[in-house]
Structure formats: C-alpha cells, structure tokens
Amino acid sequence: MVAQPNAIAGRSSAFSASEHAARTRSSKEQGSSMDSPSPTARSYVSAMTLPARRRSALITAAVVAAVIVLQWLVLLQYQALEASRSERAFARTVDQATVSLIQQTVLYQNAVLGLRAHYLGSDNVTVGEFAGYARALEIEQALPGLRAFAFNREVSEDDREAYVKWVRKTLSEYDPAYASFDIYPVEPGHTHHVIETIHPPLGNQRSLGYDLMSSEVRRFAIARARSHGFAATPPIRLQQAPNAIAVLILAPVSTPGWNGHFSNQQTVAASFLVNDLINTAIAPALRRRFHLQIVDLGSEEGLDTFPAVLFEDDAINNETLPYRQMLHRTHIYGGRRWDIRFTPRNAELDLIPMPVNVLLMIGGALMAGTITHLAQQRIRRAARNQALAEQALDCVLEVDADGVVRSADASTARITGMPPVQWEGRPLWSSVVEEDADAVRTGFGKVVADGTPVALECRLARPDADPGWIEIRLGNQLSKRTIGAVLAQVSDIDARKQAEAEIERLAFFDSLTKLPNRRLLEQRAEMTFSAARRHRGRAALLVIDLDGFKQINDNAGHATGDTVLATVATRLQLALRDSDTVARLGGDEFVILLGQPANEVDVRTAAGRLTRDLALPLNVDGRNWFVRASIGMAMFPDHGTSFAELLSRADAAMYRSKRSGSGLNTMAGPLP
Structure with missing residues (x-):
C-alpha cells in the first residue's frame, strides 16, 4: 500500500x-x-520582588482606569447613535401609518365620487339602483370602517308637506320604514336638505328624514361640496351612532326632483366613525409604537379656526423621558386640515438597554484582569504550554x-x-x-x-x-x-x-442477516465463473423470493419480519455446502451461488431441498409463521456467461414460478 x-x-x-x-x-x-508546577514556575513566584508587585498593581490600575474611560466614551457615543437611530425609525413608522391613513380616506372619497358618477351618468337613479350600487361595493369587505351611503334631497319649506306625502306613498313599497317618514328636527323657515335614502338600512334607518341643514357644520360642508365637488365635515355625532365621533363626506349630484323638476342641489354622502377608520387603516403592530391624536384644525381656507379633536387613544405624558418628541403630519381632506400627531411610547425610546451596560462593565473587567494575568503569570503559562505540548x-x-x-x-x-x-x-x-x-x-x-x-x-x-x-x-x-x-x-x-478496514469488511455483508450482499456475491460469482470456464465446469444461480412474507410484515410488524428473514437466512446456510454462497439482495429476495453442480439434476435437487426446508414453520416469539419460496434457476454457461445475464434469467424464471403458483421451482429456458 x-x-x-x-x-x-x-x-x-x-x-x-x-x-x-x-x-x-x-x-x-x-x-x-x-498537575505539578515546574521548578522554573516555583522559582519565579518566590523570586518576585516587592517593586515588581507594585509595578504590576500600577499597570493593572492604569488599564482598569483606561477601560472605564473608554467604556464611558463608548456608552455616550452609543447613546447618541441609538437616539438618532430611534428617531429615524420612529419617523419611518409615522410615515407608514400616515400613508395608510391617507389611503383609507382616499378609498372612502373614491367610493362617494363613484356614487356621484353613477348619478351623473343616469337620467334617474331609483332607490333600488342606489342600494344595488352600495351592495356592489361590499362595504364590510372592500371599505371597512365606512358606515353607510346616503342620498340627500333639497326640499323647500313650501314643498315640505307635499314631499313627505310623496315619500310615504312612493317609497313605502321599497321599505315599510318610509310609511312613517318625516323631516326632523322641525325647524321651519329655511330650505331643508333631507336624507332620503340610506344603505345599508340595518342600523341606519334612524337617519332617514334627518335635515342636514339643521346643523351649521353640515350646512358648511354642503356648501363646500357644491362649490368644490367634494367636502368633509368637522367631527360630528351621527343620528344612528350618537356616542362616537364621525365624519360625513359629501359630493353634489344633479337629478330629477320628486316633483318632476330637475335639480342640481342634491348630494350623495357617506359617513364613517373615526375610530373605525383608525382601526382599519393602521395595523395593531404599528399602533403599539405610538400614541395617536388627530385634531381638525379647521377649513382649508381658514374660515373657521376652532380646533376639534377627531381621535385620541391614550393620555400622552410628555415628561416621561426628556428626549421624547411629538411628530406632526398634515392631511387635507375634503377641505378640512387634519393635524395627525404621533408621540412615541416608552418602548420605542429605550435607548440604552441594561444588558449593554452590563456587558460593557464585564468587558472592561475582563480586559483589566487579562492584562494583569498576562503580566503576572507569563512564566507559569510557558510551563503550562510546555506540559500541554508533551x-x-x-x-x-x-x-x-x-x-x-x-x-x-x-x-x-x-x-x-x-x-x-x-x-x-x-x-x-x-x-x-x-x-x-x-x-x-x-x-x-x-x-x-x-x-x-x-x-x-x-x-x-x-x-x-x-x-x-x-x-x-x-x-x-x-x-x-x-x-x-x-x-x-x-x-x-x-x-x-x-x-476503516473493519468498515470496508462490513460494506460487503447485509447488516440484518449477516449474509453477503450483492457486491460480494458478484465478486464471488465472477471468480466461480472464471474457475468453471478454466475447468469446463458448471455453476448455477438461484433466485429465491418468499411468498407470504408481506402478510407477516403487515400483520406482525417489521420487527417480526426481520426475525423471519434472519431465520430464513440461517436455514439457507445450513442447507448448502461451504463452497456455495447465500446472499441477500434486499427485501425478501435471496440469491444462491452453487459452485460446482454436476448437472441440471443437481441444481433442481438443491432447489427442492431448499423449498422443503423453507416450508417448515418459523417460530417467532411463540407463534408459528409459514412462508413458501418461489425459486428461479439459471446455469452457467447454458443460460449465460456473466453474473448480470444469469441473474436476469434466474429472476425471470422465479417470476414464472410465482405466476404458476406459490412454492414452485423453475429453470430458465434455453438461450435464443
């Protein structure tokens, strides 16, 4: 080698x-x-003088002081960098939340403008068509947070009674709730802007007949919608949800009037609760990072200057940390100026975690201790390294x-x-x-x-x-x-x-039955065929497949099946000569190499003996199991001259045995 x-x-x-x-x-x-120190190390320790010890102590003290100063400087620098990083991260969070909020309000606006376009594109929109459009939008799925759509009609004081009668008569067929329709609150002397149709009706019917002109903020929004095409109100309380702050958005439409006269004073509207808007637009993971407050600062033109809180989640304590700051974002919506205020929560501003300080202190102590150790134990370390080398x-x-x-x-x-x-x-x-x-x-x-x-x-x-x-x-x-x-x-x-040699040996044997595997069988077969070729002798391959083994595996489990295979391997070895080879190819398939059969009769006799031996009961854990063997035979050189060829012929003969009936032996047919 x-x-x-x-x-x-x-x-x-x-x-x-x-x-x-x-x-x-x-x-x-x-x-x-x-385990025992060298004489050199012992002499070094005993020979250390007092000045040397003092010098070592001074060096250690100087290193410790330097490390503490360095640690403090690093801590200050880290604090500044972390504060800057935290501010940038919070600004990104604020921008993300603002964009989500704006996108949600734009969705609401587009829904109202789409309803307006539906009115403008039709000669007349019935109550059913209005409801169909609202249903098509699938408010709960596509526009979460939006409460309802409404059609609002302009009615003069002179036409009030006639209009109410017309609604009760005409629209009751669509919804029985219109049978008691009336305009409220009762405030004579001015033109009315009445909620005539609302969808979805469930939970919102209380708003039918409500006069939007009875509220100053609604009148202002209606006027702005007519002049600008879209408008939003300041914070309001809805008739159907008086305990929550809401916003009403409106867009003007032109339709035939109830009395047949064409009018361009009508509006379509939608309402949403501000709390629903926030919960829909801003993910909970973002909400946990800040306190949120939204303030309506007034109209875009500055005609009203009375700020009103649209939304406020938690009480904001600005004195918890000295470096906390509020970030502002402005959103112009329907002519209203919204001031969106974000204040970071405590977790967002925890700049210097205690573990960092602890690690810095430990690092400084370890560095000082290491320097001291290196100065005082140099000789001892050399002796120790020598011992390790040995x-x-x-x-x-x-x-x-x-x-x-x-x-x-x-x-x-x-x-x-x-x-x-x-x-x-x-x-x-x-x-x-x-x-x-x-x-x-x-x-x-x-x-x-x-x-x-x-x-x-x-x-x-x-x-x-x-x-x-x-x-x-x-x-x-x-x-x-x-x-x-x-x-x-x-x-x-x-x-x-x-x-390695042991592993190489194991590579040629089956781990379960301890029989040679295919690799070793092929090597022995080629040696046997070479000897038969030289002496003009014969050899034979027998392929054995166990009938009934699958039922044993299925009924008793693989452990019992493995024991059966090992027992079958032992029986095969006992039934053959030492010059023959029994090998396991895998599963329940075995191959036998007969080295020197005299003729075909010897091969058939050996196969018959194997069939009888394997037909005897196999006792495993006190229970008898029965298997039978289907055997295919092929002879050298009658049926082939190579291992692969003989194995193929014997395997084909074995399958003919299985097809003919369990427990049969079949010799390969003559070569073509």
Whole structure:
C-alpha cells in the first residue's frame, strides 16, 4: 500500500473518535506532568520582588482606569447613535401609518365620487339602483370602517308637506320604514336638505328624514361640496351612532326632483366613525409604537379656526423621558386640515438597554484582569504550554528545503514510537516503508515548489515494531524568518486505519442477516465463473423470493419480519455446502451461488431441498409463521456467461414460478 494524499480538513468523525481514543490512551502516561508546577514556575513566584508587585498593581490600575474611560466614551457615543437611530425609525413608522391613513380616506372619497358618477351618468337613479350600487361595493369587505351611503334631497319649506306625502306613498313599497317618514328636527323657515335614502338600512334607518341643514357644520360642508365637488365635515355625532365621533363626506349630484323638476342641489354622502377608520387603516403592530391624536384644525381656507379633536387613544405624558418628541403630519381632506400627531411610547425610546451596560462593565473587567494575568503569570503559562505540548496528540518536525529533518519535538517518541534522534539529520521519507517513500518525497516537493499544504497517509517503518499508519500534514513556512522550515505535523492514525478496514469488511455483508450482499456475491460469482470456464465446469444461480412474507410484515410488524428473514437466512446456510454462497439482495429476495453442480439434476435437487426446508414453520416469539419460496434457476454457461445475464434469467424464471403458483421451482429456458 502506498501513501494517500488527501484534503487537510476532511476526516470522518467515526475515524476521529477511534483515533482520539488511541491517542488519549498513549497520552495518559504523561498526564501527571501538568498537575505539578515546574521548578522554573516555583522559582519565579518566590523570586518576585516587592517593586515588581507594585509595578504590576500600577499597570493593572492604569488599564482598569483606561477601560472605564473608554467604556464611558463608548456608552455616550452609543447613546447618541441609538437616539438618532430611534428617531429615524420612529419617523419611518409615522410615515407608514400616515400613508395608510391617507389611503383609507382616499378609498372612502373614491367610493362617494363613484356614487356621484353613477348619478351623473343616469337620467334617474331609483332607490333600488342606489342600494344595488352600495351592495356592489361590499362595504364590510372592500371599505371597512365606512358606515353607510346616503342620498340627500333639497326640499323647500313650501314643498315640505307635499314631499313627505310623496315619500310615504312612493317609497313605502321599497321599505315599510318610509310609511312613517318625516323631516326632523322641525325647524321651519329655511330650505331643508333631507336624507332620503340610506344603505345599508340595518342600523341606519334612524337617519332617514334627518335635515342636514339643521346643523351649521353640515350646512358648511354642503356648501363646500357644491362649490368644490367634494367636502368633509368637522367631527360630528351621527343620528344612528350618537356616542362616537364621525365624519360625513359629501359630493353634489344633479337629478330629477320628486316633483318632476330637475335639480342640481342634491348630494350623495357617506359617513364613517373615526375610530373605525383608525382601526382599519393602521395595523395593531404599528399602533403599539405610538400614541395617536388627530385634531381638525379647521377649513382649508381658514374660515373657521376652532380646533376639534377627531381621535385620541391614550393620555400622552410628555415628561416621561426628556428626549421624547411629538411628530406632526398634515392631511387635507375634503377641505378640512387634519393635524395627525404621533408621540412615541416608552418602548420605542429605550435607548440604552441594561444588558449593554452590563456587558460593557464585564468587558472592561475582563480586559483589566487579562492584562494583569498576562503580566503576572507569563512564566507559569510557558510551563503550562510546555506540559500541554508533551501531552499533545500530534508532534511537529521542522524540515529544511532538502527534506532533511532539522528538529523534532519531545512528543515525537510518544506519537511515532521513534525518539527524536532517529528522525533528526535524515530525510523525512527515510523513516517510512519503502512502498510509501516515493509518495512522501513527491508530496514534500510539491509543498516546497508551490507552497500548497499537503496531507499524506503512510506507514512508518519502526525498528522494533510492525509498521504503523501515520498522517503527515506539511506546511511551507520557509519564507518566514522566524521559522524558515517546512513544518510536518505527524499524527498516529493506526487505530483509524483499523476502523476503516473493519468498515470496508462490513460494506460487503447485509447488516440484518449477516449474509453477503450483492457486491460480494458478484465478486464471488465472477471468480466461480472464471474457475468453471478454466475447468469446463458448471455453476448455477438461484433466485429465491418468499411468498407470504408481506402478510407477516403487515400483520406482525417489521420487527417480526426481520426475525423471519434472519431465520430464513440461517436455514439457507445450513442447507448448502461451504463452497456455495447465500446472499441477500434486499427485501425478501435471496440469491444462491452453487459452485460446482454436476448437472441440471443437481441444481433442481438443491432447489427442492431448499423449498422443503423453507416450508417448515418459523417460530417467532411463540407463534408459528409459514412462508413458501418461489425459486428461479439459471446455469452457467447454458443460460449465460456473466453474473448480470444469469441473474436476469434466474429472476425471470422465479417470476414464472410465482405466476404458476406459490412454492414452485423453475429453470430458465434455453438461450435464443
């Protein structure tokens, strides 16, 4: 066997475990050297003078002071950076929430303008068509937060009674609630703007007949809608939801009047509760990051200057933290100026977490302690490192550019079984067996030539023992003045190689039945066929498939099935000669290689014997199981001259047996 180069970093963990165990056993002989301090370390401790101790204490104090100052400066810088980052992050959160809020109000506006376009595009919109449009919008799904749509009609004081009679008579067919329709509140002397139709009616019928002109803010919004095409009211209380703050949005429409006269004084409207708007537009995850307040500052033109709160979630304490600040965003909606105010919550401004301060303090203490330790324990560490080197699992050789070992450390004898003197002054490859020497010489030349690290596995020629496997990892350090050599790290891998050999053996046998697997069977078959070819003899392959095994697996489980397979394997081995081979291909399929049958009769006789033996009951855990074998046979050279060909012919014959009936034996047919 020759040396085997491989990647430096690639070894199986199974091999490493056995190799580590072997190394640990050899290193335990040196274990006591670390437990007792060296004479050098003891003399160093006893010889330390008082000035030296004072100097060490001063150095330690200076380092600790420097670390504390550095920690404080870093803490201040971190605080400033974190505050800046927190402000930027909160600004992004505010912008995200503002955009979501604006988008939701735009959706409401577009819905009203769409209803207006529906009126403008039709000669007349009936109550049913109005409801159909509202239903098509699917308010609850597409426009969450929007409470209702309404059609509002302009009615003069003179036409009031006639209009009410017309509504009761005409619209009662659509909804019985119109039978009691009336205009309220009763405020004679001015033109009325009456809610005539509302959808959805459920929960909103209370608003039917309400005179929008009875409220100053609604009158202002109606006037602005007629002049600008769209308008929103200040905070109001809806008739159907008097306990919540709402906003009414309106758009003008032109329709035929109730009395047949065309009028452009009507409006369509929608209302929404501000709380519903906030809950719909801003995700809960965002809401948790800030306190929100929305204030209506008045009309866009500044005609009214009385701010009113549209929404306010929690009480805002501006004095909790000194650096808290409120961010403002402005939204112009339907002629109203909304001031949206965001105040960060405490969690958003927790700039310096306590764990950071603790880690900084620990880091400073560790740094000061490390410096002190390095100053006072330098010699002790050197002694400790020497002891560790003596117990290491590897040894290191320094090799010059010509391949001659310049020095070997003290662990060489323990790792390789050869003292340093047997390595030094000789070429590195002179200590390995002759078959591996060329590979080591070639690998060393590659390392010197291009500097590429190389790992080699080779056998060491030990004078007083059998050759043992070692691994040599070569690294080119010739260009470094402090080293100026090729470093060879040598490890004992004899135990690993033994484990590899064992694994290679296991690779040829089935783990359940301990029978040869297909790989080993194929090798033995080719050897048997070669011998039969030379001596003009015969050989045979029998493929066996167990009938009824699937029922055992299904009824009793795989554990019982595995026991049955192992028992079948034992019976097959006992029924054959030592020169024959029984193998398991997988599942419930077995193959038998008969080495020297005299003729076809011998093969059929062997197959019959196997069929009878396998038909006997199989006792597993006190219960008898029965299987039968369907066997296919093929003979060398009658049915083929290669393993693959004979296996195929025997397998086909076996399937003919299964088709003909359970427990039959079939010989392959003649070659075409």
